[in-house]
Amino acid sequence: MLEIKDLHACINGKEILKGINLTVNAGEIHALMGQNGAGKSTLSNVLVGNPAYEVTHGSVTFNGKDLLAMKPEERAHEGLFLSFQQPVEIPGVSMVNFMRAAVNAKRKYKGLEPMGAGDFLKMMREKRKIVELDSKLANRSVNEGFSGGEKKRNEIFQMAMLEPTLSILDETDSGLDVDALRIVAEGFNKLRTPETSALVITHYQRLLDYLKPDVVHVLMDGRIVKTGGPDLAVEIEKRGFDWIKAEAEAD
Amino acid sequence: MKSEQQYIDLFTANRSLIDRGGAEIMNACREKALADFARQGFPSQKVERYKYTDVNAAFAPDYGVNLSRLEFAVNPYEAFRCDVPNLSTSLYFVVNDTFWEKSLPTATLPEGVAVCSLRQAAEAFPAQVAECYARLARTEKDSINALNTMLVQDGLFVYVPKGVAVERTIQIVNLLRADVDLMVNRRVLVVLEDGAQARLLFCDHAMDDRDFLTTQVVEVFAGENSNLELYELEETHVKNRRFSNMYVDLQRGSAVSLYNFTLHNGLTRNRTDVTLSGEGAEVGLYGGVIADKEQRVDNNTLIDHRAGHCTSRQLYKYVMDGRSVGAFAGRVLVRHGAQHTVSEERNANLCATSEARMYAQPMLEIYADDVKCSHGSTVGQLNEQALFYMQQRGISREEAQMLLKFAFAGEVIDAIVLEALRDRLRHLVEKRFRGELSRCSGCGLCK
Ligand SMILES: Nc1ncnc2c1ncn2[C@@H]1O[C@H](COP(=O)(O)OP(=O)(O)OP(=O)(O)O)[C@@H](O)[C@H]1O
Ligand SMILES: [Mg+2]
Numbered sequence: 001m002l003e004i005k006d007l008h009a010c011i012n013g014k015e016i017l018k019g020i021n022l023t024v025n026a027g028e029i030h031a032l033m034g035q036n037g038a039g040k041s042t043l044s045n046v047l048v049g050n051p052a053y054e055v056t057h058g059s060v061t062f063n064g065k066d067l068l069a070m071k072p073e074e075r076a077h078e079g080l081f082l083s084f085q086q087p088v089e090i091p092g093v094s095m096v097n098f099m100r101a102a103v104n105a106k107r108k109y110k111g112l113e114p115m116g117a118g119d120f121l122k123m124m125r126e127k128r129k130i131v132e133l134d135s136k137l138a139n140r141s142v143n144e145g146f147s148g149g150e151k152k153r154n155e156i157f158q159m160a161m162l163e164p165t166l167s168i169l170d171e172t173d174s175g176l177d178v179d180a181l182r183i184v185a186e187g188f189n190k191l192r193t194p195e196t197s198a199l200v201i202t203h204y205q206r207l208l209d210y211l212k213p214d215v216v217h218v219l220m221d222g223r224i225v226k227t228g229g230p231d232l233a234v235e236i237e238k239r240g241f242d243w244i245k246a247e248a249e250a251d
Numbered sequence: 252m253k254s255e256q257q258y259i260d261l262f263t264a265n266r267s268l269i270d271r272g273g274a275e276i277m278n279a280c281r282e283k284a285l286a287d288f289a290r291q292g293f294p295s296q297k298v299e300r301y302k303y304t305d306v307n308a309a310f311a312p313d314y315g316v317n318l319s320r321l322e323f324a325v326n327p328y329e330a331f332r333c334d335v336p337n338l339s340t341s342l343y344f345v346v347n348d349t350f351w352e353k354s355l356p357t358a359t360l361p362e363g364v365a366v367c368s369l370r371q372a373a374e375a376f377p378a379q380v381a382e383c384y385a386r387l388a389r390t391e392k393d394s395i396n397a398l399n400t401m402l403v404q405d406g407l408f409v410y411v412p413k414g415v416a417v418e419r420t421i422q423i424v425n426l427l428r429a430d431v432d433l434m435v436n437r438r439v440l441v442v443l444e445d446g447a448q449a450r451l452l453f454c455d456h457a458m459d460d461r462d463f464l465t466t467q468v469v470e471v472f473a474g475e476n477s478n479l480e481l482y483e484l485e486e487t488h489v490k491n492r493r494f495s496n497m498y499v500d501l502q503r504g505s506a507v508s509l510y511n512f513t514l515h516n517g518l519t520r521n522r523t524d525v526t527l528s529g530e531g532a533e534v535g536l537y538g539g540v541i542a543d544k545e546q547r548v549d550n551n552t553l554i555d556h557r558a559g560h561c562t563s564r565q566l567y568k569y570v571m572d573g574r575s576v577g578a579f580a581g582r583v584l585v586r587h588g589a590q591h592t593v594s595e596e597r598n599a600n601l602c603a604t605s606e607a608r609m610y611a612q613p614m615l616e617i618y619a620d621d622v623k624c625s626h627g628s629t630v631g632q633l634n635e636q637a638l639f640y641m642q643q644r645g646i647s648r649e650e651a652q653m654l655l656k657f658a659f660a661g662e663v664i665d666a667i668v669l670e671a672l673r674d675r676l677r678h679l680v681e682k683r684f685r686g687e688l689s690r691c692s693g694c695g696l697c698k
Contacts, residue, residue, distance in 0.1 A: 049643075050637065054633075072639065072642035073642045073647050073648070076642070087640070088634075090634075092659060093658045097654065101646045102645045102646050105646050141658075145694065153620075162645065201283065
């Protein structure tokens with residue numbers, strides 16, 4: 001589904017990603033861990049086409065297509081979704097209008113008619129329930145004045161609305177309280193199908209307990225230095241990253 | 252003194268023709284207006300109030316002036332399709348400067364209320380017109396006022412007698428219609444006596460693909476405890492040049508809300524000059540501008556707090572695209588003795604391209620000590636992070652830009668009290684941002 005080969009990327013002329021290789025197959029969940037500043041968010045931003053980042057080398061294919069050649073919105077239409085580490089507030093744009101524009105843009109891309117107002121609102125209601133998003137939030141401007149946790153919940157609500165095939169969750173767990181984390185993680189699991197995959201960036205085991213990743217990667221200074229099974233995340237929780245760093249340096 | 256001379260020559264050569272088409276009171280004011288115009292000439296851009304608009308250039312071309320008052324062939328109802336759904340108005344037309352007697356609304360106005368030609372009003376309401384005409388729009392200090400007063404022959408009169416409330420919105424559609432390039436000089440007098448209430452909606456359209464130059468002078472008198480909402484909506488084309496000077500006097504306890512939206516235009520300069528004469532009066536000025544291409548919009552306001560316990564609010568928002576140029580200069584003057592004044596002035600602007608320009612100048616002068624005043628102005632660009640966030644959700648960059656612009660303009664649209672008009676304006680603004688309003692929705696050109 002997603003194949004990243006020797007990916008290098010810069011921001012403001014500074015190289016952050018220094019040769020990423022990663023393959024995610026349909027139905028798999030990959031966890032991506034690593035210390036602050038390792039380049040995890042950079043990788044997610046590069047994948048969704050944030051123009052602030054420049055790809056200097058390498059390739060990414062998504063369902064056989066050249067992902068890097070697509071506009072950000074095309075990547076979304078093709079099924080890529082990013083739950084942002086820091087969701088943006090958009091004052092004056094209501095959640096309803098925002099979601100309607102997004103849903104209908106994708107439908108247009110797929111050659112479908114725009115959704116009728118009634119059907120759309122019904123869909124909003126149903127998807128809201130999955131992550132237990134308060135109807136008051138759904139009636140406000142996008143993320144405006146939302147608490148940190150509410151913003152994260154809203155990201156997964158949007159994911160539910162857009163039904164992506166590959167979701168990147170960039171620290172969706174940070175900011176969520178214990179109950180909210182459970183609700184959001186269970187919501188995420190409800191949305192899973194054998195065809196959907198995810199790249200889950202997190203610092204903690206707790207989210208992974210719910211999502212049960214198939215593969216765990218460790219990113220360090222712009223490279224994936226270690227890949228393992230679910231146990232790797234447990235070990236990192238206990239021991240931190242120093243031993244991985246030592247291993248990597250010894251290589 | 253080049254562009255001035257042609258107007259002086261026009262006036263001297265056609266004086267009797269002009270007088271024949273005008274009312275006596277108009278004719279009585281012409282000599283002084285001529286002297287004032289000749290003395291001042293058009294303001295150069297060195298004059299503070301006209302810093303952002305090149306008046307000389309706008310008045311230099313040779314326009315036709317319909318001094319002999321030939322009637323143009325027009326059926327306003329057919330030409331005009333910019334209805335406001337869910338809003339039943341008393342609909343009147345003014346073609347160029349002529350009140351259109353042939354199409355009057357069927358619904359009658361309350362007893363004593365008048366909406367009619369200013370020229371006729373001078374005969375039907377001699378006392379009111381004589382007392383108000385040219386009282387606020389002085390010719391000594393503004394040459395557009397002087398020129399308008401020199402040449403004007405007709406326009407509109409709105410009169411609401413003491414204590415009368417007009418429930419139904421009075422809608423006036425100003426149509427510009429000509430087979431040659433045309434200069435129009437229009438005069439509007441709005442008189443609300445004590446306790447009167449009314450809502451006026453002016454819609455400006457240009458029907459022909461001609462160069463138009465309009466001078467419009469509006470004088471509004473709001474009597475004690477009267478209540479007025481006045482909306483202006485310009486939807487003309489790029490060959491239109493509009494110079495509008497509006498003077499508003501508020502007596503004790505009156506409340507006036509003025510809204511001005513420039514949706515599509517060529518060159519527009521709106522001067523709004525408000526005097527709070529009586530205690531406890533409240534005025535609100537709300538302006539929305541959407542410009543692109545080479546369009547120019549200059550809003551220039553003065554709010555003169557002469558009496559205490561008055562409130563003034565100003566909110567002007569501009570969305571500038573393409574190579575458009577916008578200006579907002581708002582001066583609030585709180586005079587000595589105008590205690591307990593509350594004044595808010597806010598101007599926020601969005602430049603969506605790097606070529607669009609905005610000049611913003613809020614000014615506050617306070618000569619009283621017990622007042623609450625604020626003023627501020629911002630110029631910003633579209634938020635790149637928000638644009639990208641929306642793109643990540645599948646929304647195209649163009650659509651995302653549209654949503655941000657619409658959100659920005661939304662604040663001033665929300666200030667509209669009248670719900671049906673608010674909805675209509677949202678619709679028009681959205682169409683405008685989508686490029687579906689490249690000229691105007693009501694004019695003959697777009698059918
Ligand atoms: N605009 C920028 N200019 C220069 N350096 C930047 C810029 N943005 C990010 N960086 C740097 O890129 C590196 C990688 O940042 P990134 O956000 O990808 O880290 P991360 O792995 O997501 O960290 P965290 O766990 O804290 O979220 C950091 O050192 C950061 O300081
Ligand atoms: Mg990060």
